[in-house]
Amino acid sequence: EIVLTQSPGTLSLSPGERATLSCRASQSVSSSYLAWYQQKPGQAPRLLIYGASSRATGIPDRFSGSGSGTDFTLTISRLEPEDFAVYYCQQYGSSFMYTFGQGTKLEIK
Amino acid sequence: EVQLVESGGGLVQPGGSLRLSCAASGFTFSSYSMNWVRQAPGKGLEWVSYISSSSSTIYYADSVKGRFTISRDNAKNSLYLQMNSLRAEDTAVYYCARAPITIYMDVWGKGTTVTVSS
Numbered sequence: 665e666i667v668l669t670q671s672p673g674t675l676s677l678s679p680g681e682r683a684t685l686s687c688r689a690s691q692s693v694s695s696s697y698l699a700w701y702q703q704k705p706g707q708a709p710r711l712l713i714y715g716a717s718s719r720a721t722g723i724p725d726r727f728s729g730s731g732s733g734t735d736f737t738l739t740i741s742r743l744e745p746e747d748f749a750v751y752y753c754q755q756y757g758s759s760f761m762y763t764f765g766q767g768t769k770l771e772i773k
Numbered sequence: 774e775v776q777l778v779e780s781g782g783g784l785v786q787p788g789g790s791l792r793l794s795c796a797a798s799g800f801t802f803s804s805y806s807m808n809w810v811r812q813a814p815g816k817g818l819e820w821v822s823y824i825s826s827s828s829s830t831i832y833y834a835d836s837v838k839g840r841f842t843i844s845r846d847n848a849k850n851s852l853y854l855q856m857n858s859l860r861a862e863d864t865a866v867y868y869c870a871r872a873p874i875t876i877y878m879d880v881w882g883k884g885t886t887v888t889v890s891s
Contacts, residue, residue, distance in 0.1 A: 699877040701818075708868055708881035709810075709818065720879060752818055756876035760832045762808070762820035 666691050666757050670765035676773040683740040685768045687753035692733045697756040700729055700738045703767075704749045712751075713738065740770075748772050775799040775880050777869050782885030789859050789889070795852040795869030795882055803847035806830075806872040809854050811865035812884075821867070822854065823875075837863075859889045 667690040677683055687698070695716040701709040711720040713729035716736055726741040740747055753765040781793040795807070809821040822843040823832045831843055842855040852869050866886050870878035 697876045703818075708883055709870075709878075710881070711877060711879045714877040714879075754818075754877065760823070761834070762810075762823075764818040764820070767817045 665759070665761065666693060666755055666763055668753050668755060668763055668765035670751075670753060670768045672768060673766075674769045674771060676771050677743055678773045679743050679745055681743050683738075683743055683747070683770055685738040685740075685751055685770070687731075687736040687738070687765050689734045689736070689755060693736075693755045695732050698729075698731070698736050699754045701752045701754060702747075702749050703752065709752065743770075745772075775871075777871065777880060777882035779867060779869055779882045779885035782867065782887045784888045784890065785859055786891050787860060787889055790855070790857045791859065791887060793854040793856065793867055793869075793885055793887070795854075797850045797852065797871075800871075800880075802845075802850040806875060807845065807852045808870045808872055808878055809843060809852075810868045810870055810878070810881075811863075811887075812868070813862070813865045816865075819865075823872070824852070856887070859887075861889050863887060864889050 669688045671686045698716040700713040703709045717729045728739045730737050750767045750769050752767050776798045778796045785791050806825045808823050811819050811821050824843045840858045844853045866884040868884045869882045871880040873879050
């Protein structure tokens, strides 16, 4: 089973700043199989990025994904107040299992 | 509007059973694979189960295998999760989620809360 480790656990930034969130896999992951989600308190997760770098429908272009192999990154170029939330990476594995990272909480500094 | 609405959650004693439903609207339900994903209080996301569009392929997380059963009724645009032999660790918000292709989930319901406690 592939384990996804997200860092940092909590990221404190101010609106307008750039956010860089990391997702590291215990084994190599196909870029096609890596997604990112945003979750706000009391809400369902929202798909942001799929295939490591493709934005989902309606996602602003300040969100971007990159990476390959075992290291993936979600970047928010210029933080808006509504971007403060918890972010999860997710991969789909060969043994048919979806696994999620433990999440990174992006909080207002 | 594409929408998923879960129902059926509640308080149940350990060892009990519960059936969750997910009503889909705004898209051709029969064309999509579906998943159940849960989130324990204050914790992260955990995938629970997958069902293909025709119900021909079904998978479960090891934590629920043999206790939970996923099913769907394409005529009723509905997804189900039958949960038996419930444990305290099954306490969570349960989300249904659409999978346009198997590898990610693009539409999620608001979730239904299951509490297993005596």
